[in-house]
Amino acid sequence: MASRLSHIAKISDFLRKHKLSVTESRKQILKLFIEQPGALAHADIEKKTGERFDRVTIYRTLQTFLEKGIIHSIPTSDNSVLYALCKENCSEGRHVDHHIHFICTICQNTYCLDETNTPDIKLPKGYRLNRLEVVAEGTCKNCI
Amino acid sequence: MASRLSHIAKISDFLRKHKLSVTESRKQILKLFIEQPGALAHADIEKKTGERFDRVTIYRTLQTFLEKGIIHSIPTSDNSVLYALCKENCSEGRHVDHHIHFICTICQNTYCLDETNTPDIKLPKGYRLNRLEVVAEGTCKNCI
DNA sequence: TTAATTTTGCAACATAGTTGCTTTTAGATA
């Protein structure tokens, strides 16, 4: 219980550190991201919070977290938006995510492979690269 | 005019070759893909055909083309679905697209970089790779 | 030309996301 309390205290501190006021929805949603190994969709968050928060609140919370560099979005081939926690290097306005994403076609979970950096790509002449998004699809280590 | 006629004749032949009946919407939409250097979204097709076809017809035509290996879909970070013509190697059921996609943040066009193959990725132990999707973002050669 | 089959268009529906406005809450201040 002490650890649980300090956990929640840490979540509040984390929000304050990012210059966000500490509200129930922000605490709950951030907690979900911290406890979750994979990425979350808007619908997941709605369910996992027991539909306690309005849909709009969840949309706005995700938007805020994105802007503050707390989470990043992951594009998927079936065109659903997923979100996952950023590591240390992201900040307000600037996302520095150079890792690739892995979607397991068995368990449907999506993971940030933080240890696997995006590769160097040689583009044809005349193209200037700003950002590279790599999404791998296959079977994860739990489902293999 | 002879060339235009033969162009349309070729489009019909192309459809027949893929065992599809030749209809107005299929001809028009396929023509768009052939004449277009970049990728197309559902909304683009609706506009470029002068809203002549029902939304549902366009959805179903795209679905049919996907299944027949005529076009492939491209995931984007803003979560819109784009479609582009497949090259020779795709066929009914099986898409063999190993190229990367490039989104220009200036002109908003998306291109298939057919000459640029997806790189080899080394995944962490335990992950099995099936498919790799690489989307590059930056400035295209027309906008640089 | 006709008949069978496929495709289209329409209506109704479902889901995802946005916007304006009011009420509630958090954080600052007295």
Add this chain to the structure above:
DNA sequence: TATCTAAAAGCAACTATGTTGCAAAATTAA
């Protein structure tokens, strides 16, 4: 601790995107 102000949440209404069932129209085969 009580009060005030700014920010956030909730609500309703709306748009955009995509799906499904069915009747009408078009395509292909006979």
